[in-house]
Amino acid sequence: MLPRQVAANSTTTTSRTRRFRFNWVDGFLWFIRVAAIITIVVGLTGTIQNFMAGQGPSVEQWRDLFVSSISTGAMYGLVALGYSMVYGVLGFINFAHGEVFMAGIMVGWIAATIMFQNGLWDGNPFLALAIVLVVAMVTSTLIAVLTEKIAYRPLRGSPRLIPLITSIGVSFFLQYAFAGLFGVGLQTYPPPPGILSRDINVFGVPIEGTKLLVILVAILAMIALWYFVAKTKTGRAMRAVAEDKEIAGLMGINVDRTIITTFAVGGAMAGVGGLLWALLFRNVQFITGFLPGIKAFTAAVLGGIGNLPGAMLGGVLLGLFEGMGPLLVLDGLGIPAVSQLKDAVAFSALILVLVFRPSGLLGERLGSEERA
Amino acid sequence: MIEMRRVLRLGLLAGVSMSFLGSIGMVETFNERTLIDPILRMGDLFFYGTLLTIAYFAARGEVNVLEQPEVEMGTGTLTGAGVGLVAAAFTSAFLVLIDSVNVLEFFPNMDQSMIQSLTFEQGIPIGLLLLGAASVVAGALGGLLPALSDRTRKSIWLVSGWVISISLLEVVVADIVESRTVIRAIYAPGGGLRLWSAAAIAVLVVVLSRRYEGRFGSFTTRVRESDAKSRLRRSLIALAVFAAIVLPMLLGGILNELLINVSLFILMGLGLNIVVGLAGLLDLGYVAFFAVGAYGTAVLTSPLSPTVSPELNWWVALPVVLILATLAGLLVGTPVIRMRGDYLAIVTLGFGEIVRILLLSDWLTPIFGGSQGIRRIPGVQVPFLGEVGGTRPELFVYLTTIFVLIAAYISYRAQNSRVGRSWAAMREDEDVAEAIGISTVRAKLLAFITGAIVASFAGALFAAKVGAVFTNSFDVLVSIIILVVVIVGGMGSIPGVVVGAFVLIGVLGGPKSPGLLQEFAEYKLLFYGAILVVMMLKKPEGLLPSVRRSRELHQDEMSQDAWLDRDTGHVLEDRLET
Numbered sequence: 001m002l003p004r005q006v007a008a009n010s011t012t013t014t015s016r017t018r019r020f021r022f023n024w025v026d027g028f029l030w031f032i033r034v035a036a037i038i039t040i041v042v043g044l045t046g047t048i049q050n051f052m053a054g055q056g057p058s059v060e061q062w063r064d065l066f067v068s069s070i071s072t073g074a075m076y077g078l079v080a081l082g083y084s085m086v087y088g089v090l091g092f093i094n095f096a097h098g099e100v101f102m103a104g105i106m107v108g109w110i111a112a113t114i115m116f117q118n119g120l121w122d123g124n125p126f127l128a129l130a131i132v133l134v135v136a137m138v139t140s141t142l143i144a145v146l147t148e149k150i151a152y153r154p155l156r157g158s159p160r161l162i163p164l165i166t167s168i169g170v171s172f173f174l175q176y177a178f179a180g181l182f183g184v185g186l187q188t189y190p191p192p193p194g195i196l197s198r199d200i201n202v203f204g205v206p207i208e209g210t211k212l213l214v215i216l217v218a219i220l221a222m223i224a225l226w227y228f229v230a231k232t233k234t235g236r237a238m239r240a241v242a243e244d245k246e247i248a249g250l251m252g253i254n255v256d257r258t259i260i261t262t263f264a265v266g267g268a269m270a271g272v273g274g275l276l277w278a279l280l281f282r283n284v285q286f287i288t289g290f291l292p293g294i295k296a297f298t299a300a301v302l303g304g305i306g307n308l309p310g311a312m313l314g315g316v317l318l319g320l321f322e323g324m325g326p327l328l329v330l331d332g333l334g335i336p337a338v339s340q341l342k343d344a345v346a347f348s349a350l351i352l353v354l355v356f357r358p359s360g361l362l363g364e365r366l367g368s369e370e371r372a
Numbered sequence: 373m374i375e376m377r378r379v380l381r382l383g384l385l386a387g388v389s390m391s392f393l394g395s396i397g398m399v400e401t402f403n404e405r406t407l408i409d410p411i412l413r414m415g416d417l418f419f420y421g422t423l424l425t426i427a428y429f430a431a432r433g434e435v436n437v438l439e440q441p442e443v444e445m446g447t448g449t450l451t452g453a454g455v456g457l458v459a460a461a462f463t464s465a466f467l468v469l470i471d472s473v474n475v476l477e478f479f480p481n482m483d484q485s486m487i488q489s490l491t492f493e494q495g496i497p498i499g500l501l502l503l504g505a506a507s508v509v510a511g512a513l514g515g516l517l518p519a520l521s522d523r524t525r526k527s528i529w530l531v532s533g534w535v536i537s538i539s540l541l542e543v544v545v546a547d548i549v550e551s552r553t554v555i556r557a558i559y560a561p562g563g564g565l566r567l568w569s570a571a572a573i574a575v576l577v578v579v580l581s582r583r584y585e586g587r588f589g590s591f592t593t594r595v596r597e598s599d600a601k602s603r604l605r606r607s608l609i610a611l612a613v614f615a616a617i618v619l620p621m622l623l624g625g626i627l628n629e630l631l632i633n634v635s636l637f638i639l640m641g642l643g644l645n646i647v648v649g650l651a652g653l654l655d656l657g658y659v660a661f662f663a664v665g666a667y668g669t670a671v672l673t674s675p676l677s678p679t680v681s682p683e684l685n686w687w688v689a690l691p692v693v694l695i696l697a698t699l700a701g702l703l704v705g706t707p708v709i710r711m712r713g714d715y716l717a718i719v720t721l722g723f724g725e726i727v728r729i730l731l732l733s734d735w736l737t738p739i740f741g742g743s744q745g746i747r748r749i750p751g752v753q754v755p756f757l758g759e760v761g762g763t764r765p766e767l768f769v770y771l772t773t774i775f776v777l778i779a780a781y782i783s784y785r786a787q788n789s790r791v792g793r794s795w796a797a798m799r800e801d802e803d804v805a806e807a808i809g810i811s812t813v814r815a816k817l818l819a820f821i822t823g824a825i826v827a828s829f830a831g832a833l834f835a836a837k838v839g840a841v842f843t844n845s846f847d848v849l850v851s852i853i854i855l856v857v858v859i860v861g862g863m864g865s866i867p868g869v870v871v872g873a874f875v876l877i878g879v880l881g882g883p884k885s886p887g888l889l890q891e892f893a894e895y896k897l898l899f900y901g902a903i904l905v906v907m908m909l910k911k912p913e914g915l916l917p918s919v920r921r922s923r924e925l926h927q928d929e930m931s932q933d934a935w936l937d938r939d940t941g942h943v944l945e946d947r948l949e950t
Contacts, residue, residue, distance in 0.1 A: 025706055177392070181479055
């Protein structure tokens with residue numbers, strides 16, 4: 001009788017301590033959630049009060065900020081598509097995708113500079129931009145496909161962290177290979193053609209030409225991608241491979257080729273993103289891809305990784321968070337020089353998303369293998 | 373039988389690689405260092421070494437478990453020479469192109485001096501012939517290698533390894549030997565071994581390796597199979613400790629400086645090894661804990677700390693830093709506890725960046741000094757010796773060594789304890805671990821906290837050594853480099869971390885500090901990236917793997933179905949393709 005009692009006692013204590021530990025972690029997570037909401041509410045109130053008092057940015061400044069945040073976000077969204085697709089199909093974070101994006105901008109810069117020198121850039125701006133777009137897309141696609149062939153393919157089926165670590169290595173290799181080839185300095189694109197630097201009225205709202213173009217290009221690219229994934233045969237193969245590689249192989253789908261296509265399409269989207277970066281920021285350096293890469297991944301997680309419309313939505317939202325967040329929330333809290341904290345806001349957004357809703361806003365769409 | 377398509381393909385690959393090495397300016401920079409006085413420079417070694425390696429693989433063919441290809445000497449040499457010829461043709465075409473089209477505006481390294489350095493300073497027409505000849509020779513040598521007997525090949529490896537290392541480690545050798553006449557006899561005045569000393573080393577290595585053939589191997593297996601508490605292991609550890617005590621006395625200031633740097637990275641590597649290697653949590657923001665340690669110490673000890681400035685003694689500050697690190701570990705660890713492995717990596721990376729951005733921001737400048745950093749951090753007070761700081765590297769080394777020993781002891785004990793086993797179980801399969809009654813929450817938090825504390829030690833030592841902290845010492849690169857150290861050494865292996873840190877930080881150099889090979893400065897991160905990829909592809913268990921970890925990684929090869937699936941599958945595919 002005695003041993004039984006002891007046993008019974010010990011189970012109750014362990015279960016109690018267990019429940020206690022779980023509650024403790026949950027409590028901390030709840031604390032984070034509540035603290036985040038309180039911070040945001042207090043910050044917003046502060047900013048609104050400031051605004052009522054006539055301090056801080058004017059309505060026009062807010063509007064411009066909103067537009068530029070959305071256009072930055074659209075660019076993040078395009079890069080995020082690459083992360084999302086690769087994660088959906090292979091289940092690992094391709095850390096080097098940011099460098100794929102940078103490569104497109106960098107090689108596009110060569111094309112842009114040459115065209116600027118022989119006058120095409122100003123003579124026929126849209127043709128010139130189209131050429132830059134093609135160059136950037138081809139470069140990014142090529143690099144994405146090459147990294148897949150050399151670095152990732154031999155690792156299929158290895159423990160999940162191995163490809164991730166490899167992609168970190170690829171990312172550093174690409175960064176410093178470009179630093180070696182192009183030098184470490186900041187390269188500047190030629191100034192945008194005259195038509196684009198003027199404001200264009202959309203429903204009575206003046207929007208700077210480049211930003212409008214960025215948003216338009218992003219929408220077009222998104223539609224093209226949606227058509228490709230949803231309507232074409234290759235797109236269907238891609239979805240099948242994401243669902244279950246083995247069965248897809250048995251159904252006669254060439255899995256290797258489909259995976260390559262996934263990388264290629266992701267790379268092409270990163271190339272489009274590269275053109276948008278060039279339009280928005282006009283400069284490029286070997287480390288240009290690093291931060292936007294991580295932010296684009298954040299965007300992919302925000303929208304629900306593996307979910308393509310989610311990636312685009314996540315990108316736009318992240319652009320808004322990081323563009324407006326510092327002024328909208330942190331400024332209201334009386335923090336000085338908030339624009340320095342832009343990146344910190346983006347990363348905090350990532351942490352908060354994963355604490356609040358780990359599967360993202362629109363939900364994850366992964367194959368059954370990856371869901372575990 | 374020579375497969376022409378294979379020769380062509382690999383020759384092109386070699387040509388592209390060689391042109392790439394030239395285009396990033398590496399050959400040119402590395403050629404400033406001579407290895408063997410008149411005949412071999414480091415740039416050429418890398419340039420033709422790449423070709424030699426590719427030619428080796430071209431001649432050897434695919435190796436798999438089912439068949440070990442026999443390579444005939446003639447075929448091998450011809451294949452290799454063919455690869456060399458194709459590579460040389462590609463590289464020459466590339467050089468001629470560079471010579472005729474000016475691309476300097478876009479590619480600053482593709483200039484005339486690059487062409488000169490690739491053509492043995494002879495310029496386009498004559499130099500290209502030399503380049504071609506050298507490539508064919510290097511390719512043929514590479515192709516010959518797989519045809520040689522294992523014993524000969526091993527001797528060649530040993531000889532080239534020793535000659536190159538002794539040549540590269542000139543500074544260390546000069547520092548230890550201290551006799552100028554001996555050094556002058558071995559090394560040429562412009563750096564590099566003299567021809568005859570290189571030959572002498574080669575002969576010595578061959579004779580010694582033949583004399584003691586097989587003994588080293590049997591010794592390592594004996595160590596490996598020995599009990600953890602056996603006399604052999606104990607005497608080895610005693611030997612290592614003795615070397616750690618004596619070595620700093622023999623070395624000069626600069627090398628001790630380097631040694632301190634290496635031991636700081638060993639310390640951080642040991643900490644990250646607990647998190648990544650033992651518990652399997654990929655932390656990419658590990659530098660945040662290092663920053664907590666360094667900034668904590670700075671604020672607590674420096675008289676110049678802006679707002680809070682208690683000016684504590686380093687030893688009094690240490691426990692406070694430890695508590696801060698524990699809190700930081702909890703703060704980072706708790707939100708990520710439920711996350712999947714790869715989300716965890718990105719979130720920790722985000723945490724690391726947030727810490728750096730906050731330290732740099734105007735908002736927290738009143739506490740941490742922003743971009744000005746915090747200066748005048750006092751050294752460590754040691755009884756009888758006074759203040760030991762960065763100005764006395766020969767003493768500071770001992771301090772870092774002591775902490776390394778403590779950290780090694782902690783991780784060794786943790787590894788074999790109940791916690792260590794629950795980490796291993798969790799790393800293998802979280803759900804199963806949970807099911808057999810391991811509290812993964814507790815195990816994860818413990819891993820984070822232990823890792824954080826070890827990193828904060830490193831931070832505290834770093835602050836005391838440098839005497840000032842700035843945010844740029846804490847960027848994401850540091851986290852990645854520590855990760856590379858752990859991976860190259862072997863995840864989960866304590867001696868692995870030590871070896872990894874010596875090889876990478878000591879030779880290549882750390883994120884901000886040069887290593888022994890200062891020429892690498894520009895290219896070391898390129899190497900770090902390449903090393904990471906190659907290690908993951910070829911040897912994911914690291915140089916000195918922990919037994920348990922390597923079994924996990926090669927698990928699928930052991931179960932027969934998977935083995936058949938992998939290897940025969942590839943063979944069939946290849947046959948179908950060709």
